[in-house]
Amino acid sequence: MIRILLAGRNKGSMSDLEAGLTDGDVQITRADSGSKGMSMISENIFDLVVTDENLGDMTGLEFIRTIIAKNPMVNCAAVSPLAPGDFHEASEGLGILMQLPARPGKEHAERLLDHLKKILNTMEIK
Numbered sequence: 245m246i247r248i249l250l251a252g253r254n255k256g257s258m259s260d261l262e263a264g265l266t267d268g269d270v271q272i273t274r275a276d277s278g279s280k281g282m283s284m285i286s287e288n289i290f291d292l293v294v295t296d297e298n299l300g301d302m303t304g305l306e307f308i309r310t311i312i313a314k315n316p317m318v319n320c321a322a323v324s325p326l327a328p329g330d331f332h333e334a335s336e337g338l339g340i341l342m343q344l345p346a347r348p349g350k351e352h353a354e355r356l357l358d359h360l361k362k363i364l365n366t367m368e369i370k
Contacts, residue, residue, distance in 0.1 A: 246270045246360065247289065251281040251307060252296025257347055258323070261294065264353025278302040278310070285311060285318070292360050294321045297346070308338050319363060321356055323348060 246269055252258050253276050262272055273288070275281035278299040285293070293311060295304035302310075304322045311318050321342040324331050331343045341359055344352050 246291045246357075246364070247273070248292045248294065249273050249275060249281060249284060249288075249290045250294050251275040251278065251299055251304070252323070253277060253298065253300040254296065257296055258294070260350055261344070261348040261353045261356075264350030265357055267357075270357070276300070278307040281307060282310060285315070290318065291364060292319045292321065292341075292356075294323070294344070294356070296323045297325065305335055305338070308335070308340065312338055319360060 248265060248270060250258050250262060250272060255274065265272060273284060275284055278301045281293070281299070293308070295307050297304050299307055304324065308320045308322060311320065320338070320340050321344055322335065322340055323344045323346060325346050326334060328343065342356050344356070
């Protein structure tokens with residue numbers, strides 16, 4: 245079972261992504277703020293955290309920085325309207341798997357899930 249945390253204050257902005265991530269082998273949990281997300285991460289193990297651009301109490305990149313400081317092995321993806329080069333600059337050193345556009349869709353979910361499964365399979369082999 246793949247466990248995914250979707251963090252964002254606007255549930256509708258990631259609804260298409262959530263629909264694309266949902267299959268028989270995925271469990272999705274939602275957090276509507278960075279502080280709630282951190283609480284969930286401290287109590288549960290997630291294979292992937294996907295954050296919206298703004299969580300209300302912090303930005304998505306601030307949320308990922310906080311996560312990585314506590315557990316650098318958490319896989320993360322972030323919604324960001326930044327140009328790819330600007331996003332790379334802003335997120336350098338965070339090891340983010342994928343930048344997602346505003347209102348990511350099912351096609352983004354499929355690519356993200358495929359990428360995550362490859363990483364998880366590689367980790368199981370070792």
